[in-house]
Amino acid sequence: MILYLYLDKSRLLHIFQKQIVTLCVNGRRVPSDKYTEMYTLANIFSNILLNFTNLLHLKFYSLYDYNGAYLSFDHQSPMFFSSTLVELYINVYYFDDCLYLLDGRLHQLHTLFVKVFHILSFFHSPGIKEEKLLNLKCFSLICFNDSDIYDEAIVPHLHRMINLEKLLLYLVISCNRTFIDGNNLRKNIINHLPLLRQFIFNIHSTFSFDNEMHFLSNEDIQDTFTDFKDYEIISSVDYFPNDRSGQSHIYTYPYTLRHYNNITNNFPRGLFNYVQEVTLFDERPFEHEFFMRLVQAFPFLKNLTITNTEPQKYKQYSNSNDENQDFPIIKYPHLIYLNLFEIHDDYAEQFLFDTKTCFLNDIRLSIDDDVIQRVTQNFTRDATRNNYSKVKTVYRYQSVDLSKYC
Numbered sequence: 001m002i003l004y005l006y007l008d009k010s011r012l013l014h015i016f017q018k019q020i021v022t023l024c025v026n027g028r029r030v031p032s033d034k035y036t037e038m039y040t041l042a043n044i045f046s047n048i049l050l051n052f053t054n055l056l057h058l059k060f061y062s063l064y065d066y067n068g069a070y071l072s073f074d075h076q077s078p079m080f081f082s083s084t085l086v087e088l089y090i091n092v093y094y095f096d097d098c099l100y101l102l103d104g105r106l107h108q109l110h111t112l113f114v115k116v117f118h119i120l121s122f123f124h125s126p127g128i129k130e131e132k133l134l135n136l137k138c139f140s141l142i143c144f145n146d147s148d149i150y151d152e153a154i155v156p157h158l159h160r161m162i163n164l165e166k167l168l169l170y171l172v173i174s175c176n177r178t179f180i181d182g183n184n185l186r187k188n189i190i191n192h193l194p195l196l197r198q199f200i201f202n203i204h205s206t207f208s209f210d211n212e213m214h215f216l217s218n219e220d221i222q223d224t225f226t227d228f229k230d231y232e233i234i235s236s237v238d239y240f241p242n243d244r245s246g247q248s249h250i251y252t253y254p255y256t257l258r259h260y261n262n263i264t265n266n267f268p269r270g271l272f273n274y275v276q277e278v279t280l281f282d283e284r285p286f287e288h289e290f291f292m293r294l295v296q297a298f299p300f301l302k303n304l305t306i307t308n309t310e311p312q313k314y315k316q317y318s319n320s321n322d323e324n325q326d327f328p329i330i331k332y333p334h335l336i337y338l339n340l341f342e343i344h345d346d347y348a349e350q351f352l353f354d355t356k357t358c359f360l361n362d363i364r365l366s367i368d369d370d371v372i373q374r375v376t377q378n379f380t381r382d383a384t385r386n387n388y389s390k391v392k393t394v395y396r397y398q399s400v401d402l403s404k405y406c
Contacts, residue, residue, distance in 0.1 A: 093117045110138065162194070174205075221235045234250070292330055329354075329358050362391075
């Protein structure tokens with residue numbers, strides 16, 4: 001319908017162009033070239049603003065769909081403008097696309113919720129107008145991919161929003177030598193926004209380390225939030241010696257995203273009713289007790305991805321003829337997709353042994369072909385028979401030994 005509404009020759013356009021004040025544009029993604037889709041969406045967006053001259057509120061595709069569609073102006077100044085739009089929800093591909101929305105062409109805008117696919121220096125062009133944004137009262141910035149220009153681009157543009165009252169940041173930041181903490185947020189953001197009354201954030205920060213660095217603990221991070229009196233701040237800190245990297249996760253509670261990424265053995269206790277997608281990673285093993293905590297913390301878990309090549313240490317069946325009969329069986333009431341591609345065999349056993357796990361739904365499973373053959377003993381093992389019967393779709397991958405090509 002919207003494709004016809006924005007065309008100049010459409011009779012519907014002349015009927016509705018002055019009447020519509022609120023518009024929600026949503027829909028399913030269709031298979032197409034990514035760049036064609038981005039530029040087509042940008043064209044539709046621009047025509048909506050040019051043709052609906054009394055538009056006040058526009059929602060252009062879902063912000064919280066992890067794989068949602070994005071538009072892009074291809075690093076070229078777009079031709080749209082609006083003297084009426086006050087509220088906008090939108091997905092854009094590059095950070096430049098976000099900056100075009102903030103360069104004065106939407107000068108009445110007071111609320112902007114934007115999800116950006118990439119916030120990287122490689123895709124950032126200088127020269128876009130950077131005047132103060134006096135009317136903007138509420139701003140939300142979401143980017144689920146790593147950003148390397150937090151200090152260079154994100155922070156300076158937040159400083160333009162001098163009358164901001166509500167700020168929401170959902171970011172993954174690649175840092176140089178330290179994590180984003182309360183001191184950083186206070187110095188670089190809060191102190192520059194005198195009217196700010198509500199600050200909601202969910203920030204992962206990562207960096208690579210060397211032996212000369214001072215390693216902050218979770219307690220160190222928590223101490224930087226002592227004067228955040230109006231919020232409950234949750235934090236977790238992990239270091240991965242093999243990867244020589246560290247990660248920190250800080251967020252205001254309650255947690256409202258649909259996904260929770262890179263959970264380790266240190267993940268904080270709590271109840272995450274909104275979360276449906278979880279990824280796990282650690283250089284320490286995930287034991288059975290960890291998965292008991294996991295299913296209690298995420299009662300509506302649907303999609304689970306595990307990356308861990310460390311064997312479990314506490315496997316009771318190694319001292320008994322009974323395959324883990326002493327472990328409480330974990331039930332996954334909503335799980336429908338399980339990705340066990342980069343794992344030790346123990347985690348395939350963890351989910352395929354009916355003495356450890358009970359699936360209540362049909363499962364789509366991604367797993368290495370050699371792993372599934374070993375763990376099920378070529379699909380003859382009694383302990384795996386019940387759970388594997390729940391697997392209705394399986395994506396089996398063949399490992400490649402790269403050493404023979406060296």
